[in-house]
Amino acid sequence: MKKSYIIGIVLVAIALGVVLSTVSSSGTYATFSEASAHPGKVFHVVGTLAKDKPLEYNPEINADLFVFHMHDNNGRECKVMLNKAKPQDFEKSEQVVIIGKMKDNTFIASDVLMKCPSKYNGNEIQRGQLR
Amino acid sequence: MxxxxxxxxxxxxxxxxxxxxxxxxxxxxxxxxxxxxxxxxxxxxxxxxxxxxxxxxxxxxxxxxxxxxxxxxxxxxxxxxxxxxxxxxxxxxxxxxxxxxxxxxxxxxxxxxxxxxxxxxxxxxxxxxxxxxxxxxxxxxxxxxxxxxxxxxxxxxxxxxxxxxxxxxxxxxxxxxxxxxxxxxxxxxNPLLQNYWMVLHPPALFLGFASTVIPFAFALTGLMKRDYFTSWVKPALPWSVFSIMSLGAGILMGGAWAYEALSFGGFWAWDPVENSSLVPWILMVAATHAMLIYQAKRNSLLSSFLLVSLSFLMVLYSTFLTRSGILGESSVHAFTDMGMMGQLVFYMLFFIVLTTVLLLINHKLLISKRTEDRLSSREFWIFIGVMVLVASALHISFVTSLPVINKLFGTKMAPPHNAVEFFNSWQVPFAILICLLIAVAQFFKYRQSDFTLVFRKLLLSLIISVSLAGMLTWYIGFSKLHYILLLFTSLFAVIANTDYLLRILKRKWKFSGASVTHTGFALLLMGALISNGKQSIISKNRLQIDLGKDFPNNENIMLVKNDTLQMYKYYVTWTGVEKKGVHLYYNVDYLNFDKRTGKFSKVFSLQPLVQLNERMGNVAEPATKKFWNKDIYTHVTYANLEDVNNQNPDSNYTEMTDHNLHIGDTLTTSNSLVIFNGITNSPVSDHPLMKGSELAAAAILDIIDANRKHYRAEPLFIIRNNIIFSPEYKIEELGLKFSFTRIDPEKQQFVISIAERKNNKREFIILKAILFPGINLLWIGCLIMIAGAIISIIHRRRS
Known part of the structure; x- marks a missing residue:
């Protein structure tokens, strides 16, 4: 057999491996309901911070634990325990993406991404900031 | 109007x-x-x-x-x-x-x-x-x-x-x-961009992007006219090497920016934007090697055409990814959507279609009877290297394209939740193969060579690198097999290329481009491996409160102001925050503890900062102490910014509370011990109310803080024109205010009022510190790579 065929076969095998491994190890965007249906499986949940609920952060006890409540895009509220220091300016966040899994009606998040208002494209003049 | x-x-x-x-x-x-x-x-x-x-x-x-x-x-x-x-x-x-x-x-x-x-x-x-x-x-x-x-x-x-x-x-x-x-x-x-690297990185990166169009234009010329079908490779080569150099430098400058100014802790996070600029670079490296094979052996012309075009087309794809808004939440540094997606897609498709049509027109010429390379030929091993690079680029592109796939097929795939681990598990094996090929390929001759001769030439490098890798593995303490293998192969590549340079080329510098570039690249990989594989978060909580495996308490520590905590081989203490313009500098001292004298001595200080920006959000910027063999990276993950922003000093204090004391009594505040040591009738003070007063006395208060530092406060008690005055005595460092408000001479009882700064109890920062060993290898490797590319360009332009 020609060497170029062997190389071709190896490349195809790698490509298949890439696709399979990516699909299996990548998470899925989901809501809290879907995450509750599959406890222990990692999901990405998009939503907003429940601003009426208190934010708990007690670094004296654990600097890597921050607890808050979040509404997912369907409006369902859930308690989130984040295994990270409290992100700076978290109160101001507009949209939050949490990555983690559901356990006993609490979402155990290993990471959080947040979008702050006007970080990149806000317009203050709109809010009547005229002198 | x-x-x-x-x-x-x-x-x-x-x-x-x-x-x-x-x-x-x-x-x-x-x-x-x-x-x-x-x-x-x-x-x-x-x-x-x-x-x-x-x-x-x-x-x-x-x-x-x-x-x-x-x-x-x-x-x-x-x-x-x-x-x-x-x-x-x-x-x-x-x-x-x-x-x-x-x-x-x-x-x-x-x-x-x-x-x-x-x-x-x-x-x-x-x-x-x-x-x-x-x-x-x-x-x-x-x-x-x-x-x-x-x-x-x-x-x-x-x-x-x-x-x-x-x-x-x-x-x-x-x-x-x-x-x-x-x-x-x-x-x-944007405060993130207020960094000197952001003055240098974009021009360098865009020079890199721009440079890919030149080899692409040469290749298209070859497809447009029969006479140019093969002759484009030679004049395009110095340009493709230039592209490798400028794009590579631009990408690494971005890494330097991320390392110094961003707070994710590291120079590479496999972020979609980073990835989409890395892919054209990898493809350009692959293209250049295919062109080299063509120059030497008139083989791999099709690969040269394809890879040069792909490198440019991937630049367009990267433009589309970062500017169309499709990456959305998945990247920290994509541009905002400006409603130009259609135009960007058209730009990309135009050149994809143009290239594909030209390739199809020439398909008969391109698919020629390819002579089989011998296993013992240099071109065979270079070509294997090209294929590994393509596989690596393929992997990165596919994962980065997940948002596009979601958009096209309506799927809901999220990016891998641990991007770094996921990418490394694939890219480290690719890097191992590449390093092996870099080490051995040059020792083969084009067409055919004697295996035993090649082996003999490589033997010395092999022995040195195996023993060095063994020692280093033990010294660094690597346990993962693929890390050990990459350490060995990158060392092997460095040593074999240096050997090639010294022995075989007899120091003819103008032919040294490839060896120098390869040495630099292997060093860069080694630096990336050691600094990443052996990075350790040293800001671990040593209180060892067990909170279950869901909440390991091992990334951040809380530093109360002026407290000293052990961290790595140092003790750290946060001495305070200073506001300069929009920056808050948190001074963190790293101390050495001398066991014999029992004293702390300062080794170095770092000032990680928070840049205040009301409109776009406050941004924390790390500070890094550089040693020759390691970096200590320190970053304030959380701090209470309200206190610093509050400019009115008195509103920060609690209400005064009265304490009835006898001489010799002791009381505690949240941060110190106050001892009432007596009264003096002749206080030493230049207070304006003292002059012409009927009575002036002062309470003598000795104060000891948590670090056993002594202070003295002497609040005054003044009677002037039959009115009692109790001026406040403030100790700014401790955030305490005292006043001497009443004397009861019969009971020998005195009233001392104390106010505390509100944040006395909670003045703390949350700190994260990471140790990056060997990161300088990465920067040195980068510079050597650039030097090698320059030698190559000069040599190839002359010949």
Whole structure:
């Protein structure tokens, strides 16, 4: 057999491996309901911070634990325990993406991404900031 | 309405220049094509003039826009949006390319510069190559046109007026003739970009992006005319090496920025934007090696065509990913969506279709009887290397494209939740293979070589690197097999290439380009491996409160002001925060503890900072202590910013509380111990109320804080004109205020009132510190790689 065929076969095998491994190890965007249906499986949940609920952060006890409540895009509220220091300016966040899994009606998040208002494209003049 | 204070002439000039740049490029492309098609010098003259007009127009746009930014002409939306008067002048350049329009202009500008290098050299390549570059310029110029044709927006114009911008046009300020007086300062530069690397990184990166078009244009020339079908490879080679160098340097500068200014902790996070600029680089490296095989053995021409084109097309794809808004939440540094997705897709598809059609037309020539390479030939092993690079690029592209796949097929796949781990598990094996090939391939001769001879030449390097790798593995303490293998193979690559350089080439420097570049690249990988594989978070909580495996308490520590905690081999203490302009500097001292004397001595201090930015969010910036063999990276993950921002010092104090004391009594505050040691009738004080008073006494309070430091407070008790005065005595360092408010001589009882600063109890920061060993290898490797590429370019241009 020609060497170029062997190389071709190896490349195809790698490509298949890439696709399979990516699909299996990548998470899925989901809501809290879907995450509750599959406890222990990692999901990405998009939503907003429940601003009426208190934010708990007690670094004296654990600097890597921050607890808050979040509404997912369907409006369902859930308690989130984040295994990270409290992100700076978290109160101001507009949209939050949490990555983690559901356990006993609490979402155990290993990471959080947040979008702050006007970080990149806000317009203050709109809010009547005229002198 | 006549608006006051606007300078509209600059915008008009700017718009004229944009139109000139667009039409100039169009005319240049058209005439260069005709000149190429008919080998006609008349068309060439026209084309050159058109290209000159285009170039001057691009330069003009640059100057006008820069002038507007420098002079804070906020009547222009771009200037208002990206700069502010409060911005330090050294970052003014960054405003220029913060937005999409400016970065498109930067890209256009580099194409112009590179094109003139080719035009000035002249010759047969000028017409076809610049025709293609000009065609690309037409597309790029259209990105800043800002026209709306039949409801479709073509480009975004950097000279649009604030009051005419679609987001602003309905707002009330447009009604005021003197709105410029009212709107105040511009929005300003994103605080993340206020870093010196952001002045250097974008121009370098865009030079890299721009450079990929030149080899691409050479390859397309080969596909357009039979005579050029094979001869394009040789003149394109120095350009592709230049591309490897400039794009590589640009990407690594981005890494340096991320490492120094961003707080994710590291120089590479496998972020989609980073990935999408890495892929064209990997493909350009693969393309260059395919071209080298062609130069030596007249083989791999098809691969050369494909890879050179793919590298350029992936630059366009990367442009699409980062600028269309499709990455959305998945990246920290994608541009915002400007509604140009259609135009970006068209730009990309145009060149994909053009390249595919030209390749199909030539398919008979391309799929020729390929002679089989021998296993013992250099070209065989280089080609294997090319394939590994392609596989690596394929993997990165696929994962980065998940948002695109979601959009196309309606799936809901999220990016891998641990990107670094996921990518490393694939890319480390690829890197191991590449290093092995880098080490051995040069020792094979083209066509065929003697295996035993190759082995004998490699034996010394092999022995040295196996033993060194063994020692290093033990010293560093690697346990993962793929890390150990990469450590060995990268060492092997460094040593074998150095050996090749010294022994076989007999120090002929002009042939040393490849060996030097490879040595640099292998060093870079080694630095990346050691600094990443052995990075350790040293800010672990040592209290060992077990909170279950879901919540390991091992990334951040809480530092109460002036407390000393053990961290790694140091003790750290946070001594306070200082506000300078918009920056809050948190001073963190790293101390050594001498067991014999029992004393702490300062080793070094770091000032990680928080940049306050009301509009765009506060940004924390780490501080790093560099040693020759390691870096200690320190970053404030959380701090209570309200106290620092609150400028009224007295509102920070609690209400005074009274304490009835006898002499010798002791009481505690939240941060110290207060001992009431007595009363003096003749206080030493220059207090203004003392003069002419009937009675003046002072309480003697000795205070000891948590660090056993002693203070003394002597609050006064004054009777003047039958009125009692109890002036406050403040100890700023401790945040304590005392006053001596009453004396009961019969009971020998005294009343001392104390107020504490509100934040005395909670003045703390959350700190994260990471140790990166061997990261300097990475930067040294990068510099060696650039040096090697320069040697290569000089050599290949001469021959």
């Amino acid at each position: 006549q608006y006051i204070g606007e300078e509209l002439i600059y915008g008009e000039i700017g718009n004229l220049l944009i139109v000139l740049s667009f039409t100039g490029a169009l005319l240049a492309s058209f005439s260069y094509f005709l000149s190429f098609r008919y080998a006609d010098n008349g068309w060439k003259k026209i084309a050159r003039s058109a290209f000159a007009v285009h170039s001057l127009a691009v330069l003009g746009i640059f100057i006008v826009l820069y002038y507007l930014i420098l002079n804070h002409r906020f009547e222009y939306y771009y200037v208002w949006q990206h700069s502010s008067e409060s911005l330090p002048t050294k970052y003014i350049f960054s405003c220029f390319w913060e937005g999409q329009e400016g970065s498109f202009l930067l890209w256009t500008f580099w194409h112009v510069v590179l094109s003139w290098l080719i035009i000035l050299r002249g010759g047969q390549w000028e017409s076809p190559v610049i025709a293609i570059v000009s065609l690309v310029q037409v597309f790029l110029a259209s990105m800043v046109l800002g026209l709306v044709v039949g409801g479709i927006k073509i480009g975004s114009n950097p000279f649009i007026l604030l009051r005419e911008h679609p987001d602003m046009i309905k707002l009330p300020f447009v009604q005021f003739a003197d709105y410029l007086q009212r709107i105040g300062d511009g929005r300003g530069l």
